Amino acid sequence: MLIYLNLAAVLAVTGYALYLFFQIVYSRYLFVKLGKKPEFELNLKERLNSVLVNGFGQRKLFKDKKSGLMHFILFYGFFIIQIGLIEIIIKGFIIGYEFPLGALHKYFSLMQEWTTFLMLCGILYALYRRYGEKLKRLQLRRDIKAAVVYIALTTLTLSILLTLGFETVMLGHEPDFVYAPFSGVIAAVFSSVGTTAGTVLFFVFWWVHLLTVLSFMVFVPQSKQAHELFALFNLFFKKVGPVGRLRKIDFEDEEAEEFGVGAIENFTQQQLIDLYACAECGRCTNMCPASGTGKSLSPMELILKMRNHLTDKGASITSRTPWMPVFAFKDARANQLALQGGVGANSEVAAAIEMPNLIGDVITEDELWACTTCRNCEDQCPVMNEHVDKIVDMRRFLVMTQGEMPAEASRYFHNIERQGNPWGTNRNERIKWREGMEDIIKTVDENPEFDVLFWVGSMGSYDMRSQRIARSFARLMHKAGVKFAILGNEEKNSGDTARRLGNEYLFQELCTQNIETFQTYGVRKIVTTDPHAFNTFKNEYPEFGLEAEVVHHTQLLADLLKEGKLKPTKKVEEKVVYHDSCYIGRYNDIYGSPRDILRAIPGIDLLEMERNRENALCCGAGGGRMWMEEREGTRVNIARTEMALQVNPTLIGSNCPYCLTMLSDGTKAKEVEEQVQTLDIAEIIEKSVEF
Incomplete structure (x- = not known):
């Protein structure tokens, strides 16, 4: 008799537990289904x-x-x-x-x-x-x-x-x-x-x-x-293709009422699975440059706040379903109505929950603009959640739908639209950086038989410090016999920063114009010193029609060394600590070639920071932060510079004009610019090559 009573009790308890379990899981399924089909x-x-x-x-x-x-x-x-x-x-x-x-x-x-x-x-x-x-x-x-x-x-x-x-x-x-x-x-x-x-x-x-x-x-x-249930689905349904590639917006869609994401249900279903897959392990926030320097952004809290918002809003939207678990509601009145049940309670349930706005109430604008898009959070995430695309989607809503953005971002867009560069300098001065070197740096019109197009970028064209990098790299290519050319004043901005600041329309406009220019001159191979342009050309432009090989200048230099076309012979007695830029490293998994170059230079003692390779801390310039003031916490570039100085280098090496600017500013702020140089890889190898 006791056995039968035990069996009855087990069946009753197990049945009720399974009923509750499937209710909750089904409700989460319904909440995810609120999103747009990817x-x-x-x-x-x-x-x-x-x-x-x-x-x-x-x-x-x-x-x-x-x-x-x-x-x-x-x-x-x-x-x-x-x-x-x-x-x-x-x-x-x-x-x-x-x-x-x-x-x-x-x-x-x-x-x-x-x-x-x-x-x-x-x-x-x-x-x-x-x-x-x-x-x-x-x-x-x-x-x-x-x-x-x-x-x-x-x-x-x-x-x-x-x-x-x-x-x-x-x-x-x-x-x-x-x-x-x-x-x-x-x-x-x-x-x-x-x-x-x-x-x-x-x-x-x-x-x-x-x-x-x-x-x-x-x-x-x-x-x-919940990550035990959703993680494997998240890993399977995640975006395929290049990491960090942003979703394309179809501006030809006449039914679109807004651009970007201003409501939780306007994310894709794949993006919403992320929210329930989060393990709350804190790895993302622990590595985030914004969070680590006292900014309001915490990637983990961003995901969790969005998850709770989806659960609350999903409960109100789908309250008519009999599968809705009563404990999904946080509002006391809604709980009571849900317990009472019945069709008549449904409208009251929805009315009882006053939903906050996703942007402003749930996620603050300061959080969104603090992101450097470095992907350190995504690289660390064990369930491969994607934080950056959600942040950029919400930036897009602010910029393109509501017209709200920091003054610096507005000024950046205006300068790009008006003169094609972030400073608003006359667009016809883009080619001036090559003055005195016209014999080796020719335009595509002057050298139509070129093999490689050197994309100089706005930094290399207008920023005086970055111009020195462009000239060093040009001399090295000439020394190695590379047949290259530049676009000169026909070159425009790559649009990468505009895209990550949320102005997708400006990005697509620049992208289309650049691809047309490449096609006009039959460009088959592009090399650039700018990791941001490199990444967007290599991983994002093909979606819009680009068909060309894209390499970063450190890759090309490493190849020229292997082929014996460049031979570093002069000793460079320096203790070099190398900084991995985000868009070469985490976005494109390039860690070896810059180090191979440095090891090939006689006299170099190569050092490593505590955080290097995929764990490297961002310099603070990505995601448009190069053009914006840091008003919260300490400056990211100072934190990165301090990491570099901990290993007592005489030189900090970089592969990105943005990073170099930030690190140079860092050494000045720490008052060590006389003792510690900041140079690009191209400038370092140039010291060792006989011309």
């Missing part, structure tokens, strides 16, 4: 690779090796113990039940016990990292839900061992210290309580385990653990 490219191989490498392989998590190993154990341990969970549940109805594995069952038992023990160790280590070591990124968000996860998982693992231990006592068996070492110890310790007490304790911990499993199942989709 353009979906199958690219099955790339998508499956993303799931295998970053999902099952946990690649991003191992950027922090300690946390990576801990999470790896918990991830796979959780799957493994679910097999044992089935056996444990059956034990509650069939005393002494074991899977019919014969002699192999003892090995199954051994695996389950060690997996459970290792999971418990992993949980305790996670507790230590958060509450003992107080790991910085885990202190970013301290709420009760984090503690609930640790309590639930600890209870889950301990109850397994206690259930198995007291089963041994209940059955009067001898403890097995070989194949059931941990439950065996428990059985040995409590063997004196007798079979009756052992039976009671077996069922107590059996129920504790079952209720913990079911409660945690209902808790998961409402907490940060």
Whole structure:
């Protein structure tokens, strides 16, 4: 009779838990479906690779090796113990039940016990990292839900061992210290309580385990653990193609009422999956240059605020569905109405929730404009969330729909539209940087047989410091016998900064004009010293029709060295610390060629900052920040310069005119410009080449 009562209770509790679980998960599905359908490219191989490498392989998590190993154990341990969970549940109805594995069952038992023990160790280590070591990124968000996860998982693992231990006592068996070492110890310790007490304790911990499993199942989709459900979907459905490539806006769409995203439901469904996939691990904010220097932007909080806003708004919009969980509502009045149910309550539910504006109430404009678009957040994210495209989409709404932007951004757009450069300098002065070098730096009209188009960019054309980089690179190409030419006054701005500041219309206008110019002169290969132009030409222009090979000047220089066309022979006695620019590094995974160049120069002692390669800190100039004042916290370029100075260099090397400007300003601010030079890679190698 007790067995039947136990079975009835189990079925009732399990059924209700499953009902709640599917309600919540289905509601999240409905909320995501509110978004716009994205353009979906199958690219099955790339998508499956993303799931295998970053999902099952946990690649991003191992950027922090300690946390990576801990999470790896918990991830796979959780799957493994679910097999044992089935056996444990059956034990509650069939005393002494074991899977019919014969002699192999003892090995199954051994695996389950060690997996459970290792999971418990992993949980305790996670507790230590958060509450003992107080790991910085885990202190970013301290709420009760984090503690609930640790309590639930600890209870889950301990109850397994206690259930198995007291089963041994209940059955009067001898403890097995070989194949059931941990439950065996428990059985040995409590063997004196007798079979009756052992039976009671077996069922107590059996129920504790079952209720913990079911409660945690209902808790998961409402907490940060929701990433356990959404992460693999996020990895599969993420955008394919070049990382960081922004969505194209169709300005020919006559039905479009706004450009950019001003409401949460105007993001794509793929972007909304990101919100529920977030693991709240803090890796993104921990590496963010804006957050690290006291700005209001926190990539993690941005995602979480958007997630909560989607949940609230989604609950109000979809309140007519009978699947809507009552605890999705945060508003007390809405809770009451949802509990009452009925069609008549639906309109009241919607009315009871006054939705805040996405931009202004949920996400502040200061947060949006603080972003440098460096992608450090995205590179760190273990579930590959994309923060930058959401920020840019909201910037687009401010700029193109509402006409709201910082004064510096407005001035930038005006200067680009009027004169084709950020300073508003006469467009006909773009070619003046080559004065005195006309014999080796020719325009496409003067040298129609060119092989490589040298895209100088606005910085190289107008900024006096960057002009020196352009001239050094031109001399090196001439020395190596490269047949190159420039567009001269026909060159326009690449539009990269305009795009990331939110002015997609201006970007597309410049993009179209530049591609037409390239086609007019039959451009087949483009080289540039500007990583931002390099990235947009290589990864974004092809969507608009560009068909040309695009290389960065450090790539070309590295190739010329390998081919023996450039031979650095003069010693350059310098201790060089190299700064990885974001648009060469994280956007295009180019880390080797600049270092290969420096290693090839005799006398160079190559140093590395604490944060280098994919972990390198942004200089602070990206995302249009080059042209805007920093009014919050400390300056990003100062923070990066201080990192460089920690290794006591005599020279800071760069591969980007924006970075070089920011680092030069940093050395001046730190009053070390006389002791520490700031040079581009091209300028450094030029010192070693005989002309």
